[in-house]
Amino acid sequence: MKSVKEAQDIIIKFSKKGETDSIPFKDCLNRMLAEGVFADRDAPPFDRVAMDGIAIQSEQLLKRQHFIVEGIQAAGQEQKSLKNPDNCLEVMTGAVLPGNTDCVIPYEKITIKEGIATLHANDHRQFQNIHKKGVDAEKGDQLLPAGTWIHPGVKGVLATSGLTQVKVVKSPKIMICSTGDELVPIEDKPLPHQIRRSNVYMLQAALKDLNIEAETTHLPDDKPKLKTAIKELLGEYDVLLFSGAVSKGKYDFLPLVFQELGVKIHIHGVKQKPGKPFLFGTQGEKFVFGFPGNPTSTLVCFHAYFKLWLKQHLGIKDTLTFGHLDKDIVFNKPVTNHLLVKTSMEKGKLLAQPIANSGSGDWVHLALADAFLSLPSDQSEFKKGEIFPITFLHRNSF
Amino acid sequence: MKSVKEAQDIIIKFSKKGETDSIPFKDCLNRMLAEGVFADRDAPPFDRVAMDGIAIQSEQLLKRQHFIVEGIQAAGQEQKSLKNPDNCLEVMTGAVLPGNTDCVIPYEKITIKEGIATLHANDHRQFQNIHKKGVDAEKGDQLLPAGTWIHPGVKGVLATSGLTQVKVVKSPKIMICSTGDELVPIEDKPLPHQIRRSNVYMLQAALKDLNIEAETTHLPDDKPKLKTAIKELLGEYDVLLFSGAVSKGKYDFLPLVFQELGVKIHIHGVKQKPGKPFLFGTQGEKFVFGFPGNPTSTLVCFHAYFKLWLKQHLGIKDTLTFGHLDKDIVFNKPVTNHLLVKTSMEKGKLLAQPIANSGSGDWVHLALADAFLSLPSDQSEFKKGEIFPITFLHRNSF
Numbered sequence: 199m200k201s202v203k204e205a206q207d208i209i210i211k212f213s214k215k216g217e218t219d220s221i222p223f224k225d226c227l228n229r230m231l232a233e234g235v236f237a238d239r240d241a242p243p244f245d246r247v248a249m250d251g252i253a254i255q256s257e258q259l260l261k262r263q264h265f266i267v268e269g270i271q272a273a274g275q276e277q278k279s280l281k282n283p284d285n286c287l288e289v290m291t292g293a294v295l296p297g298n299t300d301c302v303i304p305y306e307k308i309t310i311k312e313g314i315a316t317l318h319a320n321d322h323r324q325f326q327n328i329h330k331k332g333v334d335a336e337k338g339d340q341l342l343p344a345g346t347w348i349h350p351g352v353k354g355v356l357a358t359s360g361l362t363q364v365k366v367v368k369s370p371k372i373m374i375c376s377t378g379d380e381l382v383p384i385e386d387k388p389l390p391h392q393i394r395r396s397n398v399y400m401l402q403a404a405l406k407d408l409n410i411e412a413e414t415t416h417l418p419d420d421k422p423k424l425k426t427a428i429k430e431l432l433g434e435y436d437v438l439l440f441s442g443a444v445s446k447g448k449y450d451f452l453p454l455v456f457q458e459l460g461v462k463i464h465i466h467g468v469k470q471k472p473g474k475p476f477l478f479g480t481q482g483e484k485f486v487f488g489f490p491g492n493p494t495s496t497l498v499c500f501h502a503y504f505k506l507w508l509k510q511h512l513g514i515k516d517t518l519t520f521g522h523l524d525k526d527i528v529f530n531k532p533v534t535n536h537l538l539v540k541t542s543m544e545k546g547k548l549l550a551q552p553i554a555n556s557g558s559g560d561w562v563h564l565a566l567a568d569a570f571l572s573l574p575s576d577q578s579e580f581k582k583g584e585i586f587p588i589t590f591l592h593r594n595s596f
Numbered sequence: 597m598k599s600v601k602e603a604q605d606i607i608i609k610f611s612k613k614g615e616t617d618s619i620p621f622k623d624c625l626n627r628m629l630a631e632g633v634f635a636d637r638d639a640p641p642f643d644r645v646a647m648d649g650i651a652i653q654s655e656q657l658l659k660r661q662h663f664i665v666e667g668i669q670a671a672g673q674e675q676k677s678l679k680n681p682d683n684c685l686e687v688m689t690g691a692v693l694p695g696n697t698d699c700v701i702p703y704e705k706i707t708i709k710e711g712i713a714t715l716h717a718n719d720h721r722q723f724q725n726i727h728k729k730g731v732d733a734e735k736g737d738q739l740l741p742a743g744t745w746i747h748p749g750v751k752g753v754l755a756t757s758g759l760t761q762v763k764v765v766k767s768p769k770i771m772i773c774s775t776g777d778e779l780v781p782i783e784d785k786p787l788p789h790q791i792r793r794s795n796v797y798m799l800q801a802a803l804k805d806l807n808i809e810a811e812t813t814h815l816p817d818d819k820p821k822l823k824t825a826i827k828e829l830l831g832e833y834d835v836l837l838f839s840g841a842v843s844k845g846k847y848d849f850l851p852l853v854f855q856e857l858g859v860k861i862h863i864h865g866v867k868q869k870p871g872k873p874f875l876f877g878t879q880g881e882k883f884v885f886g887f888p889g890n891p892t893s894t895l896v897c898f899h900a901y902f903k904l905w906l907k908q909h910l911g912i913k914d915t916l917t918f919g920h921l922d923k924d925i926v927f928n929k930p931v932t933n934h935l936l937v938k939t940s941m942e943k944g945k946l947l948a949q950p951i952a953n954s955g956s957g958d959w960v961h962l963a964l965a966d967a968f969l970s971l972p973s974d975q976s977e978f979k980k981g982e983i984f985p986i987t988f989l990h991r992n993s994f
Binding site: 223227228237239241242243244246248250251270272273274275276277288290291292293294304305306329330333334335341342346347349350351352353354355357358359360361362378379380381384385386387388389390391392393394395396397399400401403404406407408409419442445446447448449450491492493497505509514519520521522543545546547548555556557559560561562563564565566567568585590591592593594595596 | 621625626635637639640641642644646648649668670671672673674675686688689690691692702703704727728731732733739740744745747748749750751752753755756757758759760776777778779782783784785786787788789790791792793794795797798799801802804805806807817840843844845846847848889890891895903907912917918919920941943944945946953954955957958959960961962963964965966983988989990991992993994
């Protein structure tokens with residue numbers, strides 16, 4: 199039986215960085231960039247007008263307040279030049295700064311009448327409202343390092359840099375398997391001793407939150423059939439996630455089947471609640487995660503162990519986040535207590551309110567939680583206001 | 597010119613709850629539930645065995661330590677009954693508790709030899725390791741109210757409840773339009789005075805983070821063409837998002853075109869930086885958002901205004917989150933300063949470190965930010981450690 203820390207260290211030890219894939223720009227959101235992105239031009243690529251107004255020579259500010267408008271420099275036009283330094287050109291945001299000018303005065307600070315722009319005041323400076331060529335990055339500069347998560351702002355950089363194909367870390371091919379002869383499809387009316395399948399959909403959704411599309415299947419509590427099916431799945435998928443059949447029950451065949459198939463079991467049993475029977479194994483470059491079948495155990499182990507594996511695969515540094523326990527708790531067992539909570543932010547502090555529930559089989563109250571605190575095994579009284587590592591159960595969109 | 601608060605109040609006033617849509621279960625992740633979900637059975641539906649082990653009659657604990665094993669009650673089997681109260685049945689997690697038993701003792705606390713289970717100790721209680729029928733919810737109870745965001749745990753509830761079709765709030769049909777003749781497609785090599793389109797991809801990605809698939813198009817800086825195109829788009833889409841052409845430039849035709857098309861402009865100009873020229877209008881049940889064309893202005897206004905509109909559409913209560921400014925800042929203009937920051941969690945506190953940048957046209961440094969703090973207009977010195985409302989620029993997956 200491993201401690202949570204030992205189990206997580208094993209996961210990290212057996213994980214490795216995923217391979218690289220080249221995908222179209224349109225599909226790259228929420229993927230991990232696998233190559234550095236470099237500026238193909240200066241940013242901005244030219245002295246860029248940053249306000250709508252007029253462009254002048256700043257040294258004229260000492261001499262005059264009236265400027266004849268020579269013409270317009272619109273965005274998207276080739277660069278023009280001011281012919282007479284006494285004059286001005288109207289300029290639009292995003293346009294190239296005209297030649298022979300070095301100061302942009304916005305419309306709010308001038309009046310234009312009969313082709314002449316009059317300044318309201320002369321308190322302007324050289325280079326004002328000009329977004330200078332190369333000030334943000336120079337051609338050849340690294341804009342984004344490999345290992346950048348592609349969020350909307352990063353997509354903007356990729357677009358501006360002209361990356362129609364993007365090198366990202368390859369997504370693992372994952373199959374989610376339910377076991378348990380009590381399970382029937384969603385569309386069925388269960389008999390009194392049956393329940394509908396739900397863990398696989400929860401796991402599939404949790405993977406989709408991480409931008410991974412995974413398939414699901416159901417395997418019977420029958421050892422020969424399990425063995426045949428899993429052998430085939432190990433050939434086709436990088437990672438198999440199982441819900442159920444890893445504990446001490448008479449039909450919990452998975453550990454035995456894994457052994458027979460040459461899957462090395464590195465973890466089977468963790469000093470934690472819920473999720474004690476958690477299993478992790480490898481067969482060459484293939485990975486199996488056996489989550490105990492209760493819904494909370496399945497979801498907690500997914501986030502505590504599979505997500506840790508995925509972070510290594512993607513190259514995401516694992517940093518702990520902490521939440522403030524918002525209620526006194528007593529827990530006397532010498533195991534890590536993954537406590538379901540509902541979080542809220544109060545004055546910039548992350549509060550975690552425990553969710554009352556009837557145990558790891560209680561899927562009704564699991565749905566009310568958005569995270570779990572991991573309360574350490576060597577402590578039994580946990581006070582309101584103390585901080586503990588927190589893991590979120592789903593993405594936060596808003 | 598509106599204050600940020602006035603502008604946000606106007607958005608809220610003109611928004612309303614979206615209509616309802618019935619979609620297949622498989623597509624319902626990260627949508628807003630539009631109907632209450634009720635238990636079609638008790639949860640759990642039967643007295644459910646919660647540990648692998650044996651089931652006995654608890655009153656026997658006073659009398660004996662040895663129990664003859666009568667048989668096995670597996671998960672997925674019809675309920676059996678203990679024939680002789682002196683005996684036991686082996687039971688598996690997830691099985692129906694056998695008739696004539698009221699106590700489950702796990703394998704860890706017994707030894708089974710030659711068909712007889714021997715308890716290690718007699719310290720067991722009635723109903724232990726039994727997940728009682730109906731303890732989490734009774735048939736007919738509301739499991740989830742309308743207005744629940746469908747995250748993985750909620751999908752578990754929907755699956756268990758047999759909801760193959762789910763009523764959700766309809767997603768608005770959205771078109772994202774770029775304007776600006778300086779823009780060229782990503783795959784092009786821009787001329788010296790051109791840049792590649794990027795804001796529309798940023799907005800499309802930001803919408804996808806909110807689980808909305810939107811289309812993009814580009815419109816020329818040409819008033820008659822703009823008018824024809826927008827008229828058509830208003831017929832087809834619920835919401836139009838524009839990037840650019842809303843400021844004071846000579847080719848900023850959008851406000852005029854909107855007026856000519858009968859779009860009522862409720863906001864045009866907000867006392868904020870960036871995003872001063874922001875525009876919001878309605879035409880009947882249609883909505884237009886005009887975001888200023890600089891990348892930071894576009895993204896900040898999307899999150900400050902469009903996301904607020906979407907929250908009303910979905911029925912999400914708008915609650916402020918606060919972050920701790922992590923650096924002293926001086927900002928003297930009497931406008932709200934949407935300050936780009938990079939957040940981190942330290943000891944359960946949300947810290948916000950300002951991102952140095954060269955202004956709202958700086959897409960290079962925008963990509964380093966993950967949020968913005970909104971510093972109020974009536975303050976000019978902002979101290980490290982003070983808290984201010986924070987808005988995230990992208991979803992947090994991990």
